[in-house]
Amino acid sequence: MSAALPPFPKPQEALDAPELLQVGSGAEVDEPCLRADAARNRARLLDAAGRLAAEHGAAALTMEGVAAAASVGKGTVFRRFGDRTGLLAALLDHSERKFQAAILSGPPPLGPGAPPVERLRAFGCALLRRSIDELDLLLAGEPSAERRHTFPPRRFLRSHVALLLREAVPDADTELLSHTLMAYLDAALLHHLTEQCGLPPERVRAGWLDLVARVTRTDPPA
Numbered sequence: 001m002s003a004a005l006p007p008f009p010k011p012q013e014a015l016d017a018p019e020l021l022q023v024g025s026g027a028e029v030d031e032p033c034l035r036a037d038a039a040r041n042r043a044r045l046l047d048a049a050g051r052l053a054a055e056h057g058a059a060a061l062t063m064e065g066v067a068a069a070a071s072v073g074k075g076t077v078f079r080r081f082g083d084r085t086g087l088l089a090a091l092l093d094h095s096e097r098k099f100q101a102a103i104l105s106g107p108p109p110l111g112p113g114a115p116p117v118e119r120l121r122a123f124g125c126a127l128l129r130r131s132i133d134e135l136d137l138l139l140a141g142e143p144s145a146e147r148r149h150t151f152p153p154r155r156f157l158r159s160h161v162a163l164l165l166r167e168a169v170p171d172a173d174t175e176l177l178s179h180t181l182m183a184y185l186d187a188a189l190l191h192h193l194t195e196q197c198g199l200p201p202e203r204v205r206a207g208w209l210d211l212v213a214r215v216t217r218t219d220p221p222a
Helices: 036-056 063-070 074-081 084-105 116-133 135-140 152-168 174-184 187-196 201-216
Strands: none
Touching: 036 063, 036 074, 036 084, 063 074, 063 084, 074 084, 084 116, 084 135, 084 152, 116 135, 116 152, 116 174, 116 187, 116 201, 135 187, 152 174, 152 201, 174 201, 187 201
């Protein structure tokens, strides 16, 4: 056996407090005086944008198309998001917030209340499903290589995986293992597997369950 590994630096972020992280600047999202009707309009625009991106891909998403789908004037979309880049950032932020909320306070096994291995399985399956549904959008918002592992939403998800691993396999180097597991869920890899290699989503999901079973030394679900 080799000498014991040195301790991995503790992550800067803590998951004890249910604080959501977002993709964009958050300046508009977090305005304390945002009127209720403006918030509803914003949610309606983002829902419309999400439907269009799912149906036609993020590359085909336009300010005009969102305005038409939401039955509002084009100027409303520009005033709310500034430009197409702002719209894409807000759409990613909206999706990420919903996913993080499900992790922090949603029903088990994705949310609290289930054993850690069950939560790991549910986390990967839910993230794979979300990534397949929003693959074009996620790829369009992919951070640069030097920011990939410090990007706040990805850092949050990786830390969540590390927390579950610490509960499931406390004797393992869970900080490094969490990076390994997150690499399997990477949007670019998922695009390669499903779009370029033609793997069905069911096989990718089965691969995640097998990986979790091997890492946590448990039996895969029946």
